[in-house]
Amino acid sequence: MDILNQFGINPVLLAAQVVNFLILLFILKKFAYGPILKVLDERKKTIADSLKNAEEIEKKLALTEEEKEKILAKTSLEAQKILDNTKKEIEVMKEEGKHQAEAMAAQIIKKGKEEALAEMEKRQQEFMAGVAEIVAIAVEKVVGKVLTKKDKEELVAKSIRSLQ
């Protein structure tokens, strides 16, 4: 094998190169390939997770937005209802107040009338008493005798009765 000799092939050197390679293989596998591939894998996973999360968040956001809209619509509807109810109630209350006021006024009027009537009666009675007195005095004068108290009263009662 002259050609091998020309190239200086030496089995020991071939073996040395193989050993070199094996050492490098071991070092690179342990310190470079393993850790880096692991990190790359982890990063891939993290990115995938993040993307998934982002999607979910977006979905949730959309859902929340929808719910918000719904709630807002519902709320405004309810508010409208409450407003309507209140208006109705106010109307009713107004009506009631009016009725009450009318009733009260009627009562007051009635009471006034009664009072006025009572007053008039009283006045009348007083007036009658006055008249009786006068009558008694006149009778005294005419009859010329002093009436006893009992006679007077009788007379007054009689005259009042005739007046009524």
Place this chain on the structure above:
Amino acid sequence: MEQEIVLKPEILGFFHSFPVTNTLFTSWIVMSVITIITIILAYSIKTIPGTLQSLFEIIIDTGYSTVEGLAESKSKVFFPFVMTFFFYILFSNLLGLFPGFGTITFKGAPLLRSMNSDLNMTLGLALFSAFMTHFFAIRYLGFVDYLKKWFTLNPIFLFVGILELIGEITKIVSLSFRLFGNIFAGEVVLSTVSSIFAFIVPLPFYFLEIIVGFVQAAVFMMLTLVFMVILSEKHGAEQHS
């Protein structure tokens, strides 16, 4: 300065009876460079990568997806071998372009010489690549199926199988000589151009050599990968039926 072109690596000295050539010495330097970078890398690995980590992530991720595309389920096993071929050859090729290579002499011989400009080194890699290829083939196919790849009773397929067996030897030759030839030629060109005019003129050739160094590393890696995948694949189905 006239430099003679020698195919043989120069022997710097003997360690006991073990010859230490300048290319072997360079391979140790390459190894230590890779080891140092790797250890720095290993201790700085974080989820949020730094510059060094990003660079290696790009290379390793690209390499891994390439291996995965071809080897599929076996990629975890093939990847470290294939990637280490790439790194080893790439670093030694690029380191061979540094100043001092071929110019610093030790006992009359250049102290440093680009690793792959020595057939010993490339043949060592090619032999190991072939060995692992066949090892994986036996591991994934079983010994009997592995033998059936080459030897069948059908005379035509037997002939084809024997041709392919010779092809396996050619693979080793082609892998080792391609790498050796490219880098050795690059060395020769660079030293020749430098001896004509040492300033500026060699620059384009340096750029060329950087590309060649990368391409050869990638070629070696891809070929090893493809050989591994092809040989450990069960395509015996068409032969049986």
